[in-house]
Amino acid sequence: MVNRLRFASGLLSSCAIAAAAVWPLQAHAIFGDDEARRAIIDLRQKVDKNQADAAAANAEAREGSAATRRSLIELSNQIEQLRAELARLRGQNEQLAREVSELQRLQKDVQAGVDERLRRVEPLRIEHDGQTFNASPNEKRDFEAAMDLLRKSDFGPASTAYSSFLQRYPSSGYTPSALYWLGNAQYASRGYKDSVESHRRLVREYPDHLRTPEAMLAMANSQFELKDPRGARKTLEDLAKAYPNSEAAAAARDRLARLR
Structure with missing residues (x-):
C-alpha cells in the first residue's frame, strides 16, 4: 500500500x-x-x-x-x-x-492388610463332631495343632495342648471334643485319674454330645485301671441305660455280661 x-x-x-x-x-x-x-x-x-x-x-x-x-x-x-x-x-x-x-497403590495395600487382619480375627463357621458353631481362626488353629500331636501319638504334649486350649477358649464350640480327646490322651499316658475327670466333665456338661457315650466307655476303662470295678460297672450300666442305641452302649453290655 x-x-x-x-x-x-x-x-x-x-x-x-x-x-x-x-x-x-x-x-x-x-x-x-x-x-x-x-x-x-x-x-x-x-x-x-x-x-x-x-x-x-x-x-x-x-x-x-x-x-x-x-x-x-x-x-x-x-x-x-x-x-x-x-x-x-x-x-x-x-x-x-x-x-x-x-495413592491407589497404597490404598490397595492398606485394604489388603485390613482384609488379612480381618481374616485372622473374623469368626469361621465350623462343623465338627455333629456340632455347628463359630470359632476364631486362632481357636481353630490351636485345636487342630492339639489333634496333630495326638495323631502322632505324642500323648504328653497333646494333653498339655488340650488343657491349654480349654483354658484359653473356655466357651469354645470345640470344648466337648477337646475334653474327650484330652481324656484319651491322658489315658494313653496312664493318667487314669485325670482321664476319668476329663470324661466325667464331658458327660456332666454335654450329655447330648455324640462323644459322650464313648467318653463313658473310656471312663469305665480308666476305672478298671484304677482298680475300681464297682465304679466301672456303674458307669457301664449308666451308659447302657442313657444311650441304649449307641455303639458304646452295645460294648458296655458285652463288658457287663463278661463281668457276671
Whole structure:
C-alpha cells in the first residue's frame, strides 16, 4: 500500500511539473500575463496539496504498518506465554497422575492388610463332631495343632495342648471334643485319674454330645485301671441305660455280661 501511494505521489508531481512547463506557452496564447500567473499559482497549490496528502497517506500507512507489527509481536509473545503455561499444566497433570496412581497403590495395600487382619480375627463357621458353631481362626488353629500331636501319638504334649486350649477358649464350640480327646490322651499316658475327670466333665456338661457315650466307655476303662470295678460297672450300666442305641452302649453290655 505504501509503494502504491509513493507511486501516485510521484506521478502527480511529474504531471504538475509538465503542466507548469507547458502552461505559460498556452497561457500567453490565450490569457494575459496576470491570468497566466494566477493559473500557475493555482496549479502549484494543487500540486502542493496533492504532495501533502500523499505524504500524510504515507505517514499513516507507516504508522499502521508499525502498529500491525507491534500487534503481531504482542500476539507472538502471548502465544509463547500460552505454550509455556500449557507445558507447565501438562507437567502438573503428569505429576498429579503419578500421585493418584501411587495413592491407589497404597490404598490397595492398606485394604489388603485390613482384609488379612480381618481374616485372622473374623469368626469361621465350623462343623465338627455333629456340632455347628463359630470359632476364631486362632481357636481353630490351636485345636487342630492339639489333634496333630495326638495323631502322632505324642500323648504328653497333646494333653498339655488340650488343657491349654480349654483354658484359653473356655466357651469354645470345640470344648466337648477337646475334653474327650484330652481324656484319651491322658489315658494313653496312664493318667487314669485325670482321664476319668476329663470324661466325667464331658458327660456332666454335654450329655447330648455324640462323644459322650464313648467318653463313658473310656471312663469305665480308666476305672478298671484304677482298680475300681464297682465304679466301672456303674458307669457301664449308666451308659447302657442313657444311650441304649449307641455303639458304646452295645460294648458296655458285652463288658457287663463278661463281668457276671
